[in-house]
Amino acid sequence: MTAIYIKIHDELKHQVEMGIYEVGQRLPSERELAEEFGVSRMTLRQAVTSLVEEGILVRHVGSGTFVASDRVREKMRGTTSFTDIIKNLGKTPTSKVLSYQKTAANEVECDKLQLKKGAQIIRMERIRYADDLPICYEVASIPYRLIADFAKHDITNHFYETLENAGKKIGRSEQVISAKIVNKEIATFLSVKTGAAILALTQISYFANNDETPFEYVLSQYVGERFEFYLER
Incomplete structure (x- = not known):
């Protein structure tokens, strides 16, 4: 059975690839995304962290999480x-x-x-x-x-x-x-x-x-x- 955070990871990645979230765009807060997916903030954070590690998203302290610029x-x-x-x-x-x-x-x-x-x-x-x-x-x-x-x-x-x-x-x-x-x-x-x-x-x-x-x-x-x-x- 696929872990919940991986499903969220895949969905967010798909949204980025489809242009729902564009390059440089700020994502909703972790609280808002957790509510959207119906999961805890810890689970949501796991999904976001994996996307950051892959270079798809980037965190800016004090500003939020953004879609990474084209590299x-x-x-x-x-x-x-x-x-x-x-x-x-x-x-x-x-x-x-x-x-x-x-x-x-x-x-x-x-x-x-x-x-x-x-x-x-x-x-x-x-x-x-x-x-x-x-x-x-x-x-x-x-x-x-x-x-x-x-x-x-x-x-x-x-x-x-x-x-x-x-x-x-x-x-x-x-x-x-x-x-x-x-x-x-x-x-x-x-x-x-x-x-x-x-x-x-x-x-x-x-x-x-x-x-x-x-x-x-x-x-x-x-x-x-x-x-x-x-x-x-």
Whole structure:
């Protein structure tokens, strides 16, 4: 027998999908919904909480529960640039570079990028936007020898396209995702509250050559309410 809260979950989800509750719309209070479904507020809260966890609804303390805004989605398959992901969704991608420096790779960067101790890299810190809405904060590390002949503008604005135009074929990537709580500094960059939930992504990208040379090591923090990853098999 299906639990009552699951039936309520399914009905509310159906109402969202049918547009009865539109994106950004505030839902009735828990008391009103509990009365509508003829259940206790605890049961109703279980249903709402499960929808929040799925990203269909979002709670704003002091304001209520709302239908979550449309989120950027990325397939966890292959290696795709952020710029291409955003363009494919009909949105305009932009970036704000916070820092761009040539420096010696640290121990972790040497390990991930298969570099010798003391090797030079470009370490780039930037915020990525979709239609001027901040989506993620990232720090990218790139072996300097691979991009020494490229202009800074080409690296910061369309890195993958620059590589492909230079005859480099992009191959696979390794990605690890975890849930985190954003700190004060990053929260400011992403226009969210300190302590908000974010998705932390660690990615190593490789060229499609025989040796599968790693060309990029990236640490990203995505706003959970604005971006989601999904698997396709």
